[in-house]
Amino acid sequence: MRETIVKYSEAVYDLAMDIGRKLCQSMGLDMDLFKGWPCQFRINKYNFTPGSVGSSGVQIHTDSGFLTILQDDDCVGGLEVMDEKSGEFVSVDPLPGSILVNFGDVAKVWSNGRFCNVRHRVQCKEAAVRISIAFFVLGPKEAAIEAPPELVEKEESRLFVPFTFEDYRKLRLSTGLRAGEALALLRRST
Template sequence: MGELQVEINTSIVPVIDLRYFGDSDYDKLREACEEWGCFRIVNHGMSPNLMAEMKETVRCLLDRPMEIKRRNVDAIAGSGYMAPSAINPLYEALGLYDLGSPEALSSFCDQLDASPHQREIIEKYAGAVHELAMDIGRKLAKSIGLDSDLFKGWPCQFRINKYNFTPKSIGSSGVQIHTDSGFLTILQDDENVGGLEVMDKNGEFLAVDPWPGSLLLNLGDVAKAWSNGRFCNVKHRVQCKEASIRVSIASFLLGPKGEEVEAPSELVDDEHPRLYVPFSYEDYRKIRLSTKLQAGEALELVRARVSLNSC
């Protein structure tokens, strides 16, 4: 099937149309990252059939018996099966550490007894999302005047989420307020059930309604540190709006593997002193887990000795 064509409509967050992406769109992309830390992309080239089949596959995997889902073990902390917890009692998820790795994809499918057809869909989706993550990464780098292949080789984590909303849970939180720990998140949201909210620069939460066919992208803590504070690590949450099962698919471009997160020298000068000391993504993730600082506050613990203006 041909490229997905989605027309631009009104949206709370900025919208980037990849079909006609040109020189002027780099400024629009940079502004979205600086002001919002999130944006929608439309006409991204991912087949609507593939997106629909992946959503169906995800629903099947999340309906597996608990003993099968628990086979989905962590490669790094938080990368495998996440059962409902006291903090997030309505939420569960399955995960894969690096969707760019054929071996990791095969292991993930083995753990969950995926059928040959489901394996094919997962592999196609992973390939498409990984290619898209690299493309957006190149565009983000170019938007601030940097080399376009800076994110090649960064692991891209995959997580499929299920929210078990009931009549009693309406008005409650599906997932607590948080920022993502990595660089970039690509989200295929539930096309029917809303609930996602993002915080604007005034500290107010705004509902981000479902938009079938589009993908929502947001920046995390690594993006803020890597950009030397230029990009915003957007706070977000999921609220229960209706008694329904809500399913989403998230892919996270994390950070450099075996190297440290550090703002490129081109982004550091007398007017923009270095805001964060170099750190490894894994060390930073451990800091977030051990301190339970999940909404960007952990960046203060890797801050250089300069004044930090939060975005």
């Protein structure tokens, strides 16, 4: 299994780097966005029992990093994303052979609010084992996170004060604000 996991993680890493390059190209930026950034690979296993149907497998949250590539369970649903306008959760039904890509808090800051940090959760829909594989591109190891000058319009300033990923991680942990609300503490006053 180790060899399979290593090959899979290398392929997903290459995909993440390609996504970063294409994001920059689409925004007219000439940069290697994720170069040298730490990443995290996680396999999640949920053992849903008949008694857990209707309960939460993972509470409402946003991912703290920039980008998440998720291979969700092909058979067992449960992933839900929040519609920002209505506040309602929408089921993301399993689609065999597909992956899901979403932005986290760092992406919202880096893009100066252009990218949406997706609130999501996992709900137990049935008594079954549910497995998902997530690859997270976190943030720069030491450099401050802030919008590149090209993404800051002349009439506006950066929406958030610069911060390091480690400081942001500590802020989320210390405040318990894990659904994007911690970003409000780093928002510049207008």
